[in-house]
Amino acid sequence: MSEPVLRVRVYASDFMSGEDEKEDIRYVFHCPGCGYGHWFKTGGTKRPKWEFNDDLYRPTVRPSILVNAQATHLGPNGRCHSFITDGRIQFLMDCWHDLRGMTVDLPELEEEDCW
Numbered sequence: 077m078s079e080p081v082l083r084v085r086v087y088a089s090d091f092m093s094g095e096d097e098k099e100d101i102r103y104v105f106h107c108p109g110c111g112y113g114h115w116f117k118t119g120g121t122k123r124p125k126w127e128f129n130d131d132l133y134r135p136t137v138r139p140s141i142l143v144n145a146q147a148t149h150l151g152p153n154g155r156c157h158s159f160i161t162d163g164r165i166q167f168l169m170d171c172w173h174d175l176r177g178m179t180v181d182l183p184e185l186e187e188e189d190c191w
């Protein structure tokens with residue numbers, strides 16, 4: 077792989093409470109099922125947060141990543157549920173999109189992928 081599949085973003089959000097939430101580091105990846113970015117985080121005091129092997133090229137993330145309709149603009153049944161292991165994303169059977177039940181490589185990020 078020549079480009080990373082994760083991008084690091086730091087959100088300094090005024091509406092968050094607590095000192096460590098103000099430096100909220102998120103890891104963003106492009107979801108090939110939904111067609112746009114999802115994120116996870118490893119720090120802060122609030123859940124959810126994840127374990128991550130610190131590899132932006134071949135990430136492994138635990139536990140699973142669940143994106144639901146409340147968190148996104150996917151629509152009423154817009155559930156996207158996945159495990160990321162060794163740079164690949166495994167979509168569980170409760171996903172709304174056509175990649176449910178499949179495991180595919182996470183796409184390398186382009187400069188234009190700027191969510």
Ligand SMILES: [Zn+2]
Nearest residue numbers: 107109110156
């Ligand atoms: Zn997705």
